[in-house]
Amino acid sequence: MKVVFGSPGTWSGLLLRTGQWVFAGASIAVMLSAFGFSSYTAFCYLIASMGLQALWSFGLACLDIYALKVSRDLHNPLLVSLFVVGDWVTATLSLAAACSSAGVAVLFVRDTNFCTAFPQFSCGRYQISTAMAFVTWLLVTVSALVMFWILTSD
């Protein structure tokens, strides 16, 4: 199997995975610190989805560290297939969470006067958290494409 940027068990792979769980964790932290988020299903779903993403990416980052430490090659078809399925599923869930939150955030900020009428709600944090979820999705999509590339160019 080819070793390309973002391959499992490489420094670039570790960097990509770390970026994923850091952004997912930051998205959760910002949302949790925003007043009133728990009243809205989309924002709660964002936390759940980013939580799953952070767990998945953190687990794979640990696996990368282990592989780098003991110089083990993670390029076997079974393992890469597992990464492909996991990455595609979590990427889809992350995109769904980011988009539903974006829909609600845009509704609050642009479509209605909610944010000016109720300044106690943390509209800015809703937007920052959503933006971070989109960054997480982008990074996971890169991983998913790389894994698929590795698997099919076998």
Add this chain to the structure above:
Amino acid sequence: MKVVFGSPGTWSGLLLRTGQWVFAGASIAVMLSAFGFSSYTAFCYLIASMGLQALWSFGLACLDIYALKVSRDLHNPLLVSLFVVGDWVTATLSLAAACSSAGVAVLFVRDTNFCTAFPQFSCGRYQISTAMAFVTWLLVTVSALVMFWILTSD
């Protein structure tokens, strides 16, 4: 190249493409008939995204009919690569549109009393249109996976 369910230029492929543009068109029609949709960015984006999806799928359905009529084989790598990219892009946009609309629809129906407070807004139609967008996304994802399968198992 393999011929599997949903391959371009086959009856199953034509059925899949027809399902896509019919559901995308129905989603647009239901949303356009819903009172007050134009005030919400997410619903307007749903119409734009489903419009693009309907055009893409309708075009490919016409190509399938042409291929069936003149018994032409559409399984060449360049054409299938084009289908893969188009399907993945439109599938991602459709999922984004369906999820952002779902976020807003759930906000109206469950999180707030908007639908009971303003019964003149067509909350039921917002939900039906969003559900149809999800069906469209599922059908496009099937197409995208089939195209990718055909391309990689070349």
